[in-house]
Amino acid sequence: MPDTEKGGDVVSLFITYGLMGPRDALLVLPPEWRQSLPAIAGLNKVLLHQTSKVDDPFLGKEPARANEYVLQFYFDDLFSLEAASAHQGKLGKLTDQFEALLEPVAFKDQQVMTVRHYPIAGQPDHAATTPLCTYLVAYYSPGKSHDVWLSEYISKHVPLMRELPAIREVEIYTKVDWLSELALPRADAIQRNKVVFDDAQALQVALDSPVRAQMRADYLALPQMGLTNTHVPMRTDLVFSRQAQS
Numbered sequence: 001m002p003d004t005e006k007g008g009d010v011v012s013l014f015i016t017y018g019l020m021g022p023r024d025a026l027l028v029l030p031p032e033w034r035q036s037l038p039a040i041a042g043l044n045k046v047l048l049h050q051t052s053k054v055d056d057p058f059l060g061k062e063p064a065r066a067n068e069y070v071l072q073f074y075f076d077d078l079f080s081l082e083a084a085s086a087h088q089g090k091l092g093k094l095t096d097q098f099e100a101l102l103e104p105v106a107f108k109d110q111q112v113m114t115v116r117h118y119p120i121a122g123q124p125d126h127a128a129t130t131p132l133c134t135y136l137v138a139y140y141s142p143g144k145s146h147d148v149w150l151s152e153y154i155s156k157h158v159p160l161m162r163e164l165p166a167i168r169e170v171e172i173y174t175k176v177d178w179l180s181e182l183a184l185p186r187a188d189a190i191q192r193n194k195v196v197f198d199d200a201q202a203l204q205v206a207l208d209s210p211v212r213a214q215m216r217a218d219y220l221a222l223p224q225m226g227l228t229n230t231h232v233p234m235r236t237d238l239v240f241s242r243q244a245q246s
Contacts, residue, residue, distance in 0.1 A: 010115040011081055012173060013073040015095060015184060018107045023067050029239060033097060037240040040090050042080020044242045045127055047072040049134055049234035054204045058216045059231055068232055069102060070136065078178060081112060085180040092182055109187040110180060113173035118158055123168050127241045133203045134236040137193040139229045146190045148223050150174060160215045161195055164206040169196035203233060
């Protein structure tokens, strides 16, 4: 199994919004939206992902997706995350304000997952302050057992992901049960992935590389359980980092 830098002590909340129609302008968060983030206990990082554009040579037939915006909150532990997501917690007001920036939305959901971070040789551990490009992937299952899938994926697929040219970061996220009073439907992905590059051009090079072809062959050799999946290239901005403030 690949060595991990961080395991089950870190959890991530994904809040996803899809728009009703196209939006060409880049979303910029107002400064006041960020002001309450340092006061949220246990919160150590917040990212904003918004749809970008690349061409995956293996997914040309995948239907086009609406513009998506994903807020990703990293917490030190599940209890801190649940406290922030409670009725009197701080995340409810923040998510309401964020949604108001996008209205009307076609869909929205939330999901909490365990973070599995895989270090990349030569890449710093601290969060980048400049915009990056993320390929955000989610797998959904019709309910069949996925223990074998996860084991095979992490032991065989992750090492290939770490060999992609110019890769900066690899994270795998797996399911947990969580308490939340946020006014958002729940998503039920069995797994999410994040591979991160300097920009969309670097991601495009990686997708066109021989390593990506190896990854596709490995994916097709994994246990097939009726999974569906989504692949979304996204611009990623660092909204908040407690490490950067310390």
